[in-house]
Amino acid sequence: MIFPRIFIEKNLENHPAVLKILQKLPGREIRYIDSYTDVFGKVYKPFSHRKKNIDLFLAQKKGSLVREAPPAYGISGAPHYYFIHTYNCVFECQYCYLQGYFHSPDMVVFVNHEEILEEMQNTLAQHSGDVWFHAGEFSDSLALSHILDDWPVFWDFFRGNPRARLELRTKSANIRALKQLEPLPNVTVSFSLSAERTAAQFEKKSSPVRARLRAMGILSRLGFRIGIHLDPIIYTPSVLQDYEWLAERMREEAGINSIDYISIGAIRFNSDLAHKIEKNYPGTRLLLTDYVRSVDGKLRYARPKRMFLLQSVEEILLRSGFPSHRIYICMESDDLVYSEKE
Amino acid sequence: MQLLHFVHRAEAEFFLPRAEPLEFPLPGAYTIPGGILIISGEGALPSLSYVSAMLGAYPQIDTVIHYGLAARLAPLPHGVVSVRTLYQANGSEPDFHSITTSDAQAREDLLSVARRLLDPEQSTQFSHFAGMLDREAYGAAFAAHLFRQKVFIYKIPVDSVENGKVCTDIRNLSSTYSQMYLEHYEANHQNAKKEETAEIELPEGFYFTVHQKHLYKKYLQYAEIDSADPELLDFVRQGIKHPKKRTARLLEILRKENNPIEARAEELLDELFAPYRHKGVDIKLPDAMETNSIRLSLDISRFPSMKEAAETIASFPREQAVRIMNGSFSKL
Numbered sequence: 227m228i229f230p231r232i233f234i235e236k237n238l239e240n241h242p243a244v245l246k247i248l249q250k251l252p253g254r255e256i257r258y259i260d261s262y263t264d265v266f267g268k269v270y271k272p273f274s275h276r277k278k279n280i281d282l283f284l285a286q287k288k289g290s291l292v293r294e295a296p297p298a299y300g301i302s303g304a305p306h307y308y309f310i311h312t313y314n315c316v317f318e319c320q321y322c323y324l325q326g327y328f329h330s331p332d333m334v335v336f337v338n339h340e341e342i343l344e345e346m347q348n349t350l351a352q353h354s355g356d357v358w359f360h361a362g363e364f365s366d367s368l369a370l371s372h373i374l375d376d377w378p379v380f381w382d383f384f385r386g387n388p389r390a391r392l393e394l395r396t397k398s399a400n401i402r403a404l405k406q407l408e409p410l411p412n413v414t415v416s417f418s419l420s421a422e423r424t425a426a427q428f429e430k431k432s433s434p435v436r437a438r439l440r441a442m443g444i445l446s447r448l449g450f451r452i453g454i455h456l457d458p459i460i461y462t463p464s465v466l467q468d469y470e471w472l473a474e475r476m477r478e479e480a481g482i483n484s485i486d487y488i489s490i491g492a493i494r495f496n497s498d499l500a501h502k503i504e505k506n507y508p509g510t511r512l513l514l515t516d517y518v519r520s521v522d523g524k525l526r527y528a529r530p531k532r533m534f535l536l537q538s539v540e541e542i543l544l545r546s547g548f549p550s551h552r553i554y555i556c557m558e559s560d561d562l563v564y565s566e567k568e
Numbered sequence: 569m570q571l572l573h574f575v576h577r578a579e580a581e582f583f584l585p586r587a588e589p590l591e592f593p594l595p596g597a598y599t600i601p602g603g604i605l606i607i608s609g610e611g612a613l614p615s616l617s618y619v620s621a622m623l624g625a626y627p628q629i630d631t632v633i634h635y636g637l638a639a640r641l642a643p644l645p646h647g648v649v650s651v652r653t654l655y656q657a658n659g660s661e662p663d664f665h666s667i668t669t670s671d672a673q674a675r676e677d678l679l680s681v682a683r684r685l686l687d688p689e690q691s692t693q694f695s696h697f698a699g700m701l702d703r704e705a706y707g708a709a710f711a712a713h714l715f716r717q718k719v720f721i722y723k724i725p726v727d728s729v730e731n732g733k734v735c736t737d738i739r740n741l742s743s744t745y746s747q748m749y750l751e752h753y754e755a756n757h758q759n760a761k762k763e764e765t766a767e768i769e770l771p772e773g774f775y776f777t778v779h780q781k782h783l784y785k786k787y788l789q790y791a792e793i794d795s796a797d798p799e800l801l802d803f804v805r806q807g808i809k810h811p812k813k814r815t816a817r818l819l820e821i822l823r824k825e826n827n828p829i830e831a832r833a834e835e836l837l838d839e840l841f842a843p844y845r846h847k848g849v850d851i852k853l854p855d856a857m858e859t860n861s862i863r864l865s866l867d868i869s870r871f872p873s874m875k876e877a878a879e880t881i882a883s884f885p886r887e888q889a890v891r892i893m894n895g896s897f898s899k900l
């Protein structure tokens with residue numbers, strides 16, 4: 227059973243979002259607490275606890291709700307922010323930086339959407355052009371969307387604020403809730419895609435790549451804007467054939483024109499995450515290969531290898547007909563990527 | 569060697585017929601087949617002290633096994649329950665740190681408290697973190713953790729804290745519990761074969777340092793093979809005499825096989841640099857090729873004139889080298 231225990235902050239007992247979620251998750255043990263911080267992250271709950279079911283916390287997020295995104299987060303030219311509506315994820319990607327990030331694998335859902343939207347409005351007012359807001363920095367945007375039912379309220383905001391752009395980032399094919407909403411020109415649903423065998427090996431519990439591709443196709447035909455993240459690219463002997471296959475499927479499913487952008491990134495992590503991966507997935511193939519510490523301190527494939535992969539995948543996309551201005555390389559500092567690229 | 573830890577003598581009852589008193593400054597220590605048994609008495613400090621003392625005195629101990637009772641705070645399976653993670657609370661709030669036992673299959677958590685818990689509200693609060701409560705297990709696990717030894721914590725969940733009363737049928741039943749511990753121990757630890765450490769077989773005629781052994785294992789695992797190709801091993805053996813040099817060469821070959829893109833870049837750079845190296849130019853690439861700085865050094869006396877030395881440097885194909893380092897080379 228997903229979420230056998232639900233912790234609810236006492237002052238949210240009758241909050242409409244909480245009641246809606248409870249309706250969708252009947253038969254759970256409900257516990258009322260003063261604040262989610264009294265329990266969540268209070269003790270170090272190892273990531274291995276995910277093997278048994280994780281708890282759900284329904285809470286109110288305090289402090290900053292909208293934060294500036296790290297550099298190279300999205301298409302350059304516009305300011306990028308991410309907003310916090312959930313902590314942790316029901317999927318289990320071995321390379322995910324969330325493992326152990328919050329000292330607990332339990333999931334927290336923040337239901338004070340109005341305050342998040344208010345902060346978005348204020349952020350938008352600070353800029354004159356388009357402003358991007360990304361969901362999914364600390365979770366998957368769609369995995370539980372049929373239970374949380376959180377996007378309609380955001381839709382109202384984005385419908386009324388065409389300058390604000392929303393990105394919902396996902397490795398899920400769960401588009402039930404989205405299909406109930408009308409496509410908006412300033413909302414992009416972005417799918418993270420990997421080579422099929424890599425996904426099967428390292429992205430446990432997330433939707434299979436073919437299912438993600440199908441979901442993407444359905445949304446695209448319904449008129450939704452689509453984004454794609456080919457990130458992280460993980461080397462296998464068949465990596466280039468696998469990405470050729472993927473590029474073709476992307477083209478078939480969504481078509482060239484409904485895809486707003488495609489980001490490409492090679493696997494990378496900091497040493498702390500590497501230790502966590504080693505602990506949480508002993509013997510994983512992910513760590514059997516060689517990494518170097520690049521100039522930004524992150525562990526990456528050696529430069530010739532990762533740049534070869536990034537350029538080769540970029541070429542594959544270009545050959546498949548995706549225009550170059552919609553392709554960007556993610557999270558590589560400029561001097562690493564383009565210094566010598568004519 | 570194992571260290572079995574109990575809190576009460578009655579709980580160890582079924583183990584004692586096979587135990588012999590151990591000469592040790594602390595009372596309640598026995599030798600048993602395959603290890604030592606200790607009875608520490610109640611509380612976190614005795615438990616921590618006893619287990620630590622034994623681990624310090626007997627470095628052969630590699631596994632600590634604790635058996636005891638725990639107050640049930642949540643619905644739990646019946647019988648002996650293996651603990652997954654232990655927390656502790658000295659006051660009304662649990663401490664941040666936790667200890668995870670060596671039982672990867674365990675599913676239940678336990679909180680060790682300093683004092684017997686009589687307040688139902690407090691027990692509700694603690695039940696957010698763990699389904700069982702005791703006073704001693706964290707101490708035993710902490711000592712094992714400190715000495716970096718394996719630890720298994722087994723509990724029989726008994727009372728629940730209700731209306732401020734703790735049910736106390738424990739003493740009358742301790743003989744039954746002791747028998748359950750023994751049965752569990754025999755099934756899971758006494759007769760359990762020593763886990764086989766997945767050791768790889770090192771090829772003959774090579775000398776491996778610990779680091780090289782680790783690398784060798786990693787390369788084989790990545791290639792999903794159990795041992796290197798015998799033909800390759802023979803090739804290296806025949807070509808190189810010295811066992812240490814053979815190992816270095818073998819690892820280099822395996823590294824390149826697992827990293828064909830890097831290997832290709834290195835090969836291209838070697839080709840590019842060959843004429844310069846031939847002339848005596850020493851070429852140093854940046855660490856892991858992460859930046860574009862390439863250092864050239866040469867011994868001018870090896871050149872007929874300064875002009876030729878300068879021309880050699882001027883003709884160095886830096887841009888081509890950087891392009892290769894930057895992954896711009898044709899497909900494999």
Ligand code: SF4
Pocket residue numbers: 315316317318319321322323324364365366396397432
């Ligand atoms: S889907 Fe995203 S957030 Fe979820 S585990 Fe995978 S990488 Fe992490």
